[in-house]
Amino acid sequence: WTPTRARDRRSGMGLSCLGRADNTPCYDSDKSILHFSNVHAGKVPIGQPRLRWHHGPVQALPITSLYVHVPFCAHKCEYCAFYSEASSGELINRYVTSLVREMELVANDLKPRTVFFGGGTPSILNLRQWETVLRAMERLNLLGADEWTIESNPATVSLDKARLWRDFGVNRVSMGVQSLDEKLLERLGRIHSRDQVFKSFDTLRCAGFENVNVDLMFAIPTQTMEVWRATLREAIALGSEHLSSYEVIYEEDTPLYAQLQAREFDVDEDLACEMYDELIQMTGANGLVQYEIANFARDFRVGQRCAQRAVDVPERSPPPRRAEDSAALPALACQHNVNYWRGGSFYGLGPSATGYVHGVRTKNWSNTQLYCEQLEKGRRAIESSEQLSPEARAGEIAAFGLRMNAGWRFEEFQQVTAFDLREGWAAEMREFIDRGWAQTNEKGFWLNARGLRFADAAAEAFLRLPSMAQ
Template identity: 35%
Template sequence: MMQEGNQKDFFTLGLYVHVPFCSSTCDFCAFYQERPSKKKIESYFLGLKKELAGLILDRPLDTVFIGGGTPGLLKADELDLLCGLILDHGLREGVEWTIELAPNEVTVEKLKVLKKNGVNRLSLGVQTFDSQLMNALGRKHGPEKVFKAYDLIRNMNFESVNLDLIFGIPHQSLSLWESDMQQAVELAPHHLSTYCLTFEEDTAMYYRLAKGELSIDPEREAEFYERAWAYLPEKGYTQYEVSNYALEGYACKHNLNTWKMNEWIGIGPSASSQYQNKRWKNPSNLEKWIIGVDAGFSQSDYEEFKRLSNTDLAEDAVLFGLRMNQGINLNAIGERFQISNKYFDDLSHFFEMLSNEGLANYSNDMISLTSEGRIRADAIATEIPVQEEHRA
């Protein structure tokens, strides 16, 4: 069995920095975000400095991800400051360093600052190239902004560029979805993320759904998924997770680190961490977060806090691992998290059953979902056996 101390040698470590500001709220968005003001941004940076200064890590960072909110809403000098704070912590050579940008906020000045500091992966929130669908999402940019921002980014020669697309938008036909994918592929990014629109509570879209102005059609959603799973690999983008595709060598290491249940630290309001067998979430509120940072967070200051047993980690490694096309190696998970023989057998029987139903491929301890299984991934997730101590 792998000992706890040795595990660190192969765990990668990620840093996530949450920038919680958005100038307006997209109609589908349920994320915590705030309207920016000079005072709020100043307070945010004071909090960031303190939170990052108090961070003591046991090894260099393998990945950094600046997300939001809208990180691109920060000015060039603020981005420079943010990058400087991150650079004060050890970054491993070859670090993957991503920032999310919305097309409206991309400028040459900001890109130069990011490049100078070592950011090497840009993730551009396209969502759709169709103006009407863009309006339906409550987004403020049109396709011409996307093309302009993309040109600026590519001219700066960042190592990797991702485009985010959304499907399942009300009134989006399959041919419009194909057209979005085709236009994205023509831009030749290194990576594509494709998300199914969800109707989260307390969003403008949810209220329109509740009023009967919009409807959900799960079968239509499945068709959108399947169209992407067929189309993008044909164009050279290998699918490596339910929603993610990449040219060879460009899978997102930061996300893989999370799905493999390694370790990550989240900085900023609402950011989550998993480190040294604990998982916690910072308050989703700028003021509460600053109070916590100033006082030094105690468990009760966090929005969520949990000590993680090997059991917790093993269950999540199975759950998230199945979202990846490569699937999971049951023996490796068993060894890494020292799961009981009884639980190993329960999992093994469950996956044999899925295999018999055509929902999973199960051979040589490797288990992955078939296309049919991936369509039903959420339902399967609720059926995965849990260990004895977690049964209700």
């Protein structure tokens, strides 16, 4: 198995899993919805028995999550397959105007509890552009989310910008650090330096941010275990409230993929496994609770910020959390991502963004010019949409929930999908229990520490349409 980086790390929608079968579902833009090759919308195939529904129709989920894609970057990184383009002042201004129009079209159907601005590089917008967006959200009653995240590059964060975000209610920033080694930052095509990481972190603290995520990558070409361990130690010592970490993957049509094909470097899967083990050990020993394959959070409330401190380097893995402990999320888990993993609805705005609203999956144009043209004509910039059958959606939700350490509580799964996990996926549950990958009790089903390493294979099995228990 190898840990793999999800395309959608921010929305958490891609399956950044271990032991991937490489039919990995992929989301356009951490960040919105995914397109499966083996799950289809519409009717159940002929000959496929329809699963019994329980307790009436699917419980309606309010539209309480909003993802906004900002598609601009100062420079495209070597590994990046997200939709983005070089920043241009004129095009960014046009995008901002169009984004406000798109917000106006959906505002009446949206009461966000979580908001996530991803990219691209959202922090590349200047103060005037940000103020235009934020004032529009204020006018449309879209402020006041419980959790509001903006992704940032350490090279594009200023104190004035951070203070503006805080003034309008942004309360969480995700820093795209990736590495604290200068050579590896250059290897990845990142525009920031290690010094800018520490300066930007201090800037966010000065602006009043008490919930910061640090995003790292491992198994980078030429990265050694010594360098990875040093990066982990320094990143944890910052005292951030959340850490996410993914293995680099090689997407077609990226410079890094071309270099791999040209055999400029080799992929060491054994080393990648060891790096993931080191990640689990060091986070667990330093108060960062794993709640999803690649995500770790502090289990205290905002305002109880931990100071920078020495980092414990464990000689062995910390004891695993008991099954009864794993159902509760750490206090500072990313609620926006949890909404995805738990089958919630969400709006996706901006070029290439996808959404899932009232049973319909939508995808915006992956072209900023086309996106703007559609909104300038007074209509949503939707390139495609599909109505998912309840069975297909239930399969997706079953798979996504297994990303999380808590897995699924049977009652919760039935409330969300109107299907019984034990009835529709009995064979899969038994298979993974027999393999030693999963556990169950009268309340739920979850992958254990070993099973999480093979979560992609498990998710692929659960993605299928549910079947009737014989």
